[in-house]
Amino acid sequence: MYNSPLQVGEPAVAGADFTRRRLLKSMMLVTAALALPALPPDAFAAPLSADQKTTLLRVARDIYPHDSLLDDAPYQAVIDAILVEAESSPTVADLLSKGVEDLEQRAQHIYKVNYTAISKPEEREGVLRSIELTDFFQKIKGGLLMGLYNNKALWPKFGYDGSSWETGGFIDKGFDKIDWF
Amino acid sequence: MSTKFDLNDDSVVVIVGSGAGGGTMANELAQKGVKCVVLEAGNKLTLDDIENDEWAMFSKISWLDKRFSAGGWHGAVNHPNLPAWIVKGLGGSTVHWAGVSIRFQEHEFKMRTTNGDVTGANVIDWPITLAELSPYYDKAELKMGTTGEVTGMPHLPWSADFKVLAEGARRIGYSKITAGPMSINSVERDDRPACQQIGFCMQGCKLGAKWSTLYTELPKAEATGNCEIRTNCMVLTIEHDKSGKVTGVVYADSAGTKQRQKARVVCVAGNSIESPRLLLNSASNMFPNGLANSSGQVGRNYMTHMTAGVYAVMPGEVHMNRGTAVAGIVRDEAHNDPKRGFVAGYTLEKLALGLGFLSAFLVPGPTGWGRKVSGALEKYKYMSGVWICGEDLPQEQNRIELHATEKDQYGLPAPVVYKTDHPNDTNMRNHAYQQMEKIYNSLGSTEIYNLPAYPASHNMGTNRMSEKARDGVLNKWGQSHDIKNLFVSDGSQFSSSGSPNPTLTIVALAIRQAEYLAKEMQQGNI
Ligand SMILES: Cc1cc2nc3c(=O)[nH]c(=O)nc-3n(C[C@H](O)[C@H](O)[C@H](O)COP(=O)(O)OP(=O)(O)OC[C@H]3O[C@@H](n4cnc5c(N)ncnc54)[C@H](O)[C@@H]3O)c2cc1C
Numbered sequence: 001m002y003n004s005p006l007q008v009g010e011p012a013v014a015g016a017d018f019t020r021r022r023l024l025k026s027m028m029l030v031t032a033a034l035a036l037p038a039l040p041p042d043a044f045a046a047p048l049s050a051d052q053k054t055t056l057l058r059v060a061r062d063i064y065p066h067d068s069l070l071d072d073a074p075y076q077a078v079i080d081a082i083l084v085e086a087e088s089s090p091t092v093a094d095l096l097s098k099g100v101e102d103l104e105q106r107a108q109h110i111y112k113v114n115y116t117a118i119s120k121p122e123e124r125e126g127v128l129r130s131i132e133l134t135d136f137f138q139k140i141k142g143g144l145l146m147g148l149y150n151n152k153a154l155w156p157k158f159g160y161d162g163s164s165w166e167t168g169g170f171i172d173k174g175f176d177k178i179d180w181f
Numbered sequence: 182m183s184t185k186f187d188l189n190d191d192s193v194v195v196i197v198g199s200g201a202g203g204g205t206m207a208n209e210l211a212q213k214g215v216k217c218v219v220l221e222a223g224n225k226l227t228l229d230d231i232e233n234d235e236w237a238m239f240s241k242i243s244w245l246d247k248r249f250s251a252g253g254w255h256g257a258v259n260h261p262n263l264p265a266w267i268v269k270g271l272g273g274s275t276v277h278w279a280g281v282s283i284r285f286q287e288h289e290f291k292m293r294t295t296n297g298d299v300t301g302a303n304v305i306d307w308p309i310t311l312a313e314l315s316p317y318y319d320k321a322e323l324k325m326g327t328t329g330e331v332t333g334m335p336h337l338p339w340s341a342d343f344k345v346l347a348e349g350a351r352r353i354g355y356s357k358i359t360a361g362p363m364s365i366n367s368v369e370r371d372d373r374p375a376c377q378q379i380g381f382c383m384q385g386c387k388l389g390a391k392w393s394t395l396y397t398e399l400p401k402a403e404a405t406g407n408c409e410i411r412t413n414c415m416v417l418t419i420e421h422d423k424s425g426k427v428t429g430v431v432y433a434d435s436a437g438t439k440q441r442q443k444a445r446v447v448c449v450a451g452n453s454i455e456s457p458r459l460l461l462n463s464a465s466n467m468f469p470n471g472l473a474n475s476s477g478q479v480g481r482n483y484m485t486h487m488t489a490g491v492y493a494v495m496p497g498e499v500h501m502n503r504g505t506a507v508a509g510i511v512r513d514e515a516h517n518d519p520k521r522g523f524v525a526g527y528t529l530e531k532l533a534l535g536l537g538f539l540s541a542f543l544v545p546g547p548t549g550w551g552r553k554v555s556g557a558l559e560k561y562k563y564m565s566g567v568w569i570c571g572e573d574l575p576q577e578q579n580r581i582e583l584h585a586t587e588k589d590q591y592g593l594p595a596p597v598v599y600k601t602d603h604p605n606d607t608n609m610r611n612h613a614y615q616q617m618e619k620i621y622n623s624l625g626s627t628e629i630y631n632l633p634a635y636p637a638s639h640n641m642g643t644n645r646m647s648e649k650a651r652d653g654v655l656n657k658w659g660q661s662h663d664i665k666n667l668f669v670s671d672g673s674q675f676s677s678s679g680s681p682n683p684t685l686t687i688v689a690l691a692i693r694q695a696e697y698l699a700k701e702m703q704q705g706n707i
């Protein structure tokens with residue numbers, strides 16, 4: 001045809017899993033991981049120590065604190081999933097070990113103690129604010145956003161009903177009831 | 182049901198996209214006996230695929246091909262690859278939409294005449310008036326089952342959440358407070374059931390109570406035997422002959438193989454990012470700046486509405502998720518009164534978000550975390566909120582451009598979507614934030630969250646209609662000023678955004694366009 005650089009009958013789609021990858025990427029981005037250049041992967045990243053894992057849990061609890069609403073389990077589940085990922089991905093392993101190391105240095109620098117030993121929550125939040133744009137931080141935040149708030153098992157604790165079509169919607173279940181004004 | 186047209190059949194109308202514009206065109210043309218082929222880039226879902234789950238449906242139906250956000254809006258940082266929140270799938274964004282169906286006000290077709298020249302904006306009047314479109318609004322409401330006078334269908338009942346907004350609005354002196362018009366069945370109609378107040382309207386209506394071309398226009402079009410629908414078919418370029426008339430399209434079929442479908446007429450309805458992108462990607466020696474682009478306005482004047490969210494913690498329980506997502510509208514600020522510090526107007530639409538979306542959008546982006554965010558989320562059942570939707574002004578530099586190097590999975594330049602507020606947009610948003618604060622304060626709420634715009638669900642203006650060919654891309658029928666047998670049938674036709682949500686107007690325009698097109702074809706003018 002007159003204006004077409006394209007030949008018909010040939011494949012037009014590059015890479016079968018492209019869409020899936022883009023989708024995951026976009027999901028990450030909409031949940032707001034700012035794309036910063038990743039640290040160079042280090043194939044020899046040492047596995048995290050028990051203390052470092054404890055730090056990760058503290059960080060997770062400080063990102064979305066629910067002191068009395070949630071116990072450690074849902075936070076730990078998010079951290080565990082990232083640790084499992086780190087077992088097969090040197091990039092993630094490196095991100096974690098360098099991220100924790102950097103965090104501890106900052107804690108030491110300002111408060112002369114390890115991160116978990118900073119007693120005031122707002123001070124820990126302050127330290128985290130200084131690393132909030134890093135891939136390390138956003139990795140944990142992204143995991144938590146899904147692991148805490150998109151977690152059906154936890155929805156009742158937040159007072160969110162979730163799926164309702166199976167039980168016929170709210171038409172006969174007080175969707176219009178309000179009594180406080 | 183399974184009519185098939187030959188790839189070389191050059192008597193058909195090819196419709197690109199199956200959403201509000203494309204799906205309506207298909208049915209309107211098919212009912213009139215005009216043969217058409219709908220090419221839809223996305224999949225076909227059925228009601229069985231619809232879940233009451235925000236993120237699950239987001240990944241099932243959103244348009245997630247490579248795109249870039251740019252310009253001054255916060256999304257350039259916080260949603261770098263998701264400038265718009267729209268659908269890739271049969272039925273287009275009508276699968277996702279909430280159902281609000283408001284007509285334009287008379288002055289909203291004449292913003293240039295009403296307010297004169299606005300510095301920094303590119304405002305024109307529409308080449309049509311409310312009087313001309315009114316009969317088509319009637320037809321659109323009857324087609325879509327819009328609650329209100331024309332259909333005689335009552336508005337939906339008020340949910341607790343809407344009662345909260347309505348009470349606050351009343352307390353600050355507002356009176357234009359209604360639970361409609363919504364294109365959601367409040368009673369059984371058109372073989373579709375009445376709404377059961379399930380919620381999750383924006384994840385696809387599990388019952389089909391909400392209008393969507395997916396289960397109305399498209400199957401009706403197919404049933405005539407005049408329409409073939411091909412899903413997973415992404416149109417890559419539109420082709421033309423030496424005289425400049427379009428001859429058909431090249432598309433990637435479901436196997437990823439390129440096919441050429443010949444056509445007598447092409448109607449582009451891929452929504453306001455993909456439609457101009459397709460015209461730009463179809464550039465040729467004869468049309469080096471893209472098809473239909475002698476004005477240079479293809480891809481320009483991109484509008485998304487001036488939008489924002491406001492969520493507040495109420496003194497008592499609300500359970501905003503129980504019931505239709507948009508359960509009502511307040512229209513006291515929808516008029517044009519420059520004394521407020523801005524031209525044009527806005528509406529307040531009650532919008533329920535689930536915990537999944539609220540957590541991501543309450544404070545969007547990388548900095549959205551911490552005790553304040555988690556503390557607010559713990560009060561989910563006390564929360565109520567609105568979506569603010571107002572007219573945004575067309576600006577030339579708000580645009581869809583082709584990326585210089587980045588390509589999508591089909592090897593075509595990816596779109597870059599520029600959007601920056603006009604000062605008028607900013608003033609209007611700030612006014613709306615203030616009004617919402619008064620409303621929520623009047624109810625005793627002091628914990629109020631102002632949310633910036635979400636990725637755009639309303640996308641308009643990038644192939645606008647204009648009286649004069651130099652000001653826009655299309656004439657008053659949505660027909661290219663440059664190419665007689667090339668039409669645009671979606672929201673990119675809008676000359677200005679108006680304050681109403683766009684779909685009802687898109688459908689009314691499509692009904693009118695189909696009538697014109699069928700007549701022109703019959704008379705041999707096209
Ligand atoms: C969450 C949400 C809520 C909304 N709520 C409302 C509301 O309450 N009221 C209202 O008026 N509006 C609402 N809208 C907006 C409304 O959905 C859109 O304005 C309307 O659907 C746009 O119609 P369209 O025809 O322009 O595009 P769409 O309906 O988006 O359809 C475009 C179709 O074209 C396909 N396509 C694109 N490019 C190509 C190509 N090259 N080849 C083949 N196919 C292609 C796409 O896959 C898509 O299916 C909402 C939107 C969203 C996302």
Ligand code: SF4
Pocket residue numbers: 169365375376377378379380381382383385386387388389390391504505506
């Ligand atoms: S609330 Fe009504 S319209 Fe919305 S999804 Fe449920 S049944 Fe459909």
